[in-house]
Amino acid sequence: MRVEPFRIEVPQAQLEDLRARLARSRLPSQVADAGWDYGANLGYLRELRDYWLEAYDWRVHEAELNRWPQFLADIDGCKLHYLHARAAREDALTLVLTHGWPGSVYEFHKVIEPLTHPERHGGDARDAFHVIVPSLTGYGWSEPWPARGCDIRMVAERQVKLLRGLGIARYGVQGGDWGGLVSPYMALIDPAAVLGVHLNMCSTASTDDAEEARAQGVMPGRSSISREYYFEHRGYAVIQSLKPDQLAYALNDSPLGLAAWIVQSFYAWSDIGGDLESRFSKDELITNVMIYWLTESMPSAMRLYKESMLTRRFGPPEAYVSTPTAVALFKDIPRPKRAWAEKLYNIARWTEMPSGGHFAALEEPALLVDDIRAFFRTLR
Numbered sequence: 001m002r003v004e005p006f007r008i009e010v011p012q013a014q015l016e017d018l019r020a021r022l023a024r025s026r027l028p029s030q031v032a033d034a035g036w037d038y039g040a041n042l043g044y045l046r047e048l049r050d051y052w053l054e055a056y057d058w059r060v061h062e063a064e065l066n067r068w069p070q071f072l073a074d075i076d077g078c079k080l081h082y083l084h085a086r087a088a089r090e091d092a093l094t095l096v097l098t099h100g101w102p103g104s105v106y107e108f109h110k111v112i113e114p115l116t117h118p119e120r121h122g123g124d125a126r127d128a129f130h131v132i133v134p135s136l137t138g139y140g141w142s143e144p145w146p147a148r149g150c151d152i153r154m155v156a157e158r159q160v161k162l163l164r165g166l167g168i169a170r171y172g173v174q175g176g177d178w179g180g181l182v183s184p185y186m187a188l189i190d191p192a193a194v195l196g197v198h199l200n201m202c203s204t205a206s207t208d209d210a211e212e213a214r215a216q217g218v219m220p221g222r223s224s225i226s227r228e229y230y231f232e233h234r235g236y237a238v239i240q241s242l243k244p245d246q247l248a249y250a251l252n253d254s255p256l257g258l259a260a261w262i263v264q265s266f267y268a269w270s271d272i273g274g275d276l277e278s279r280f281s282k283d284e285l286i287t288n289v290m291i292y293w294l295t296e297s298m299p300s301a302m303r304l305y306k307e308s309m310l311t312r313r314f315g316p317p318e319a320y321v322s323t324p325t326a327v328a329l330f331k332d333i334p335r336p337k338r339a340w341a342e343k344l345y346n347i348a349r350w351t352e353m354p355s356g357g358h359f360a361a362l363e364e365p366a367l368l369v370d371d372i373r374a375f376f377r378t379l380r
Helices: 012-023 042-054 058-065 112-116 152-165 179-189 210-216 227-233 235-242 244-251 255-269 282-295 298-310 365-377
Strands: 002-006 070-075 078-085 093-098 129-134 171-175 194-199 321-329 345-352
Touching: 012 042, 012 255, 012 282, 042 255, 042 282, 058 282, 070 152, 078 112, 078 152, 093 152, 093 179, 093 365, 112 129, 112 365, 129 152, 152 179, 152 298, 171 179, 179 194, 179 321, 194 365, 227 255, 235 244, 235 255, 235 298, 244 255, 244 298, 255 282, 282 298, 321 365, 345 365
Parallel strands: 093 129, 093 171, 171 194, 194 321, 321 345
Antiparallel strands: 002 070, 070 078, 078 129
């Protein structure tokens, strides 16, 4: 495996093109008092666009991301991007943090240093990790797989190859959204190497008992997704699972359209009480969108839905995960019972969090970090 150092250095011409597109953006009409019920709110997107044009500075966030060493690894002829932040302790356990859609490596910017240097954040230096944060295949600066068939298991296989290529024989995995599936699949693929699995989104089957499902607030059947998500928010997933390339033309051409598609999910899936900026600053929302825009990766990112649906891996893992598993249960799309999770995972820790939603590393970084530390402390 060939590995080369990497820095994010976006050409100024690309930023000027973005600015021109934003300035020319055409806002749609919206019915009175629509709020967020029809999709991204017009008033908020106008406000976000104006801030993007007048106050946002990509170079500040580019420098922030470049604080951590980054690399491109050639795996089977396709480059995989990752951050590699090391602890002061050489013998620290490596922890792989895997993001999802519509997130990015930036999703972890609040937790990387507390995990690598806990002594700087009120923690114990003995809990330090070396942290690796890959961009999922086809996301961010990771190249898209050029052929059919790159489903969620293949994404996990490529990340296992990365760890093997780096000579890391023992490590932990953590993730939510797609990362909540990549992490268990990494444990299934390489059980001797993966010490523990920590999930802030746990995919399980539901129950066939309609009353039990309703009491839990989920749909009965193959996946324990919430009723609210099923009836109000899954339209994006249907489109991305069936005809992702049809949508790709629009999202790859309009930065404001891309922002609307992404920000709607941050609004719908987070524990915000109707106030998006109670959890996320405009800078955070825009920086995450910028990663998709600057790398033109939304088309390949969406294809992961179709590829995983075709192989029937869009859902709980296909086999029992015997690796010790911790679940930090935030307010999220799946709402499993522990008994349901125990049919699929070797549950060693189950924590029901008091607050926070789908984007746990951004919404409740301290709660997430504390739970990760507590779990892996029992395994070392």
